[in-house]
Amino acid sequence: MLEKAKILYKGDMIAASFYVFVGVILLLFASILHYYTIALGYKYLSYGFFMFFLYCIGKGSVMFYISSRRHAFYQSITLIDAKILKNEVDYTTYRIEKKNINRRRYVWIMIFCSLVAFIGIFLPQKAILMGTSIPIALISGIELSIGLLTEFRLREFLRILNRENQH
Numbered sequence: 001m002l003e004k005a006k007i008l009y010k011g012d013m014i015a016a017s018f019y020v021f022v023g024v025i026l027l028l029f030a031s032i033l034h035y036y037t038i039a040l041g042y043k044y045l046s047y048g049f050f051m052f053f054l055y056c057i058g059k060g061s062v063m064f065y066i067s068s069r070r071h072a073f074y075q076s077i078t079l080i081d082a083k084i085l086k087n088e089v090d091y092t093t094y095r096i097e098k099k100n101i102n103r104r105r106y107v108w109i110m111i112f113c114s115l116v117a118f119i120g121i122f123l124p125q126k127a128i129l130m131g132t133s134i135p136i137a138l139i140s141g142i143e144l145s146i147g148l149l150t151e152f153r154l155r156e157f158l159r160i161l162n163r164e165n166q167h
Helices: 002-036 040-076 082-120 126-166
Strands: none
Touching: 002 040, 002 126, 040 126, 082 126
């Protein structure tokens, strides 16, 4: 059981590192678009990429900090008692419920922003519409996919925790 908790939080640390990696890529794209394009739509797109660079770096850093602290806690103990098990079940349940709520949000945001970007092609305000909705749809898709992968791991971990709790 202890090893499974370590593996889970190690996986969370890897997901956090992926957010930081995506943030660096977004910064690279934002810099290239900002300095090497003259079209207004690409300028807005670069601003959106830069804002989501900040978001990804911040989220990845906070996730890494929280996961590494929990991983270090499980590294420091040798046995999981009933209190730690109950706290872990509660925390994992909370995380799964949060993922469920966010999944619906990300799907709707992705659909809405994709439609706005498509409609923006035919409107005179296409620079602002496409430049703002494309990064939002992109980040929503990334959040959705990472959230689904994390949710699958959390559900399996909760199943193991509940089985351990019954013994």
